[in-house]
Amino acid sequence: MSKATFSPLDLYKILPQTNCRKCHLPSCLAFAAAIVGGSKRLKECPDLDQGRLADFSAKYQSPEAKETNQAEFIDKLQEKMAGLDLAKVAPRIGATIKGETIIINSLGKDFILDHQGNMTSECHIIPWVQAPLLSYITHKSHAEISGSWISFREIKGGIEWQGLFTSRCEEPLRKLADDNPDLLADLITLFMGRAVDWYEADIALILYPLPKIPILICYQAPEDDLQSKLTIFFDACCNTNLHIKSIYTLCAGLVQMFAKIAEHHS
Numbered sequence: 115m116s117k118a119t120f121s122p123l124d125l126y127k128i129l130p131q132t133n134c135r136k137c138h139l140p141s142c143l144a145f146a147a148a149i150v151g152g153s154k155r156l157k158e159c160p161d162l163d164q165g166r167l168a169d170f171s172a173k174y175q176s177p178e179a180k181e182t183n184q185a186e187f188i189d190k191l192q193e194k195m196a197g198l199d200l201a202k203v204a205p206r207i208g209a210t211i212k213g214e215t216i217i218i219n220s221l222g223k224d225f226i227l228d229h230q231g232n233m234t235s236e237c238h239i240i241p242w243v244q245a246p247l248l249s250y251i252t253h254k255s256h257a258e259i260s261g262s263w264i265s266f267r268e269i270k271g272g273i274e275w276q277g278l279f280t281s282r283c284e285e286p287l288r289k290l291a292d293d294n295p296d297l298l299a300d301l302i303t304l305f306m307g308r309a310v311d312w313y314e315a316d317i318a319l320i321l322y323p324l325p326k327i328p329i330l331i332c333y334q335a336p337e338d339d340l341q342s343k344l345t346i347f348f349d350a351c352c353n354t355n356l357h358i359k360s361i362y363t364l365c366a367g368l369v370q371m372f373a374k375i376a377e378h379h380s
């Protein structure tokens with residue numbers, strides 16, 4: 115019988131929870147997320163209790179196995195690509211076809227993929243975009259953009275990922291916006307976003323990390339004793355168009371990229 119897959123929160127429970135930063139991440143929760151996302155290795159936590167890890171591995175898919183799974187995951191997605199009729203898929207996902215390739219726009223930049231899932235782009239290949247992009251193309255169902263906005267926790271599986279989404283996506287982006295008051299407005303220009311005036315906030319903008327994955331970022335600046343507030347919403351179609359893990363990976367990658375942009379600007 116195959117073992118259950120685990121979420122970052124499942125793994126977090128067996129970590130030392132000291133937030134000692136020896137793994138070069140700010141917290142054990144961030145480390146758990148990085149393991150699930152494939153960017154960290156368990157051996158990078160020197161204080162991990164091997165007994166607890168063994169118990170965990172008996173119940174769940176082994177974390178060590180999962181470490182190699184990110185590469186395998188991409189391999190599998192690439193295999194799935196080979197079986198797709200890209201000409202049929204393209205109109206459903208808001209992409210176009212050119213010769214033997216499919217072209218998908220992410221934040222105003224074109225990504226070109228061949229039948230083997232090999233990707234090239236007019237900009238640098240951004241590693242975090244590869245898995246969500248392949249997942250998006252090979253996802254079994256696709257819905258049209260609805261114009262109705264939902265929170266992360268309303269997406270299927272979102273409640274389980276909500277803690278990480280807040281700590282790795284909304285919270286760091288809120289702090290970035292606090293420290294760089296022009297950043298969100300700049301994102302509109304840099305990434306072909308659109309400001310909206312129907313949401314009551316200091317700034318609200320829509321970005322398209324993938325053609326049918328629109329996100330709405332709403333930011334209220336700090337005032338007097340009130341802390342700033344930032345919320346990311348999703349078009350209801352995201353519920354159908356991408357798995358929750360890929361939505362989380364996409365948003366966490368975006369926020370990291372925005373942080374780099376803010377560094378260059380300051």
Ligand code: SF4
Pocket residue numbers: 129130131132133134135136137138139140141142143145146158159160161162
């Ligand atoms: S090294 Fe281990 S205990 Fe320390 S923060 Fe990282 S995961 Fe937590």
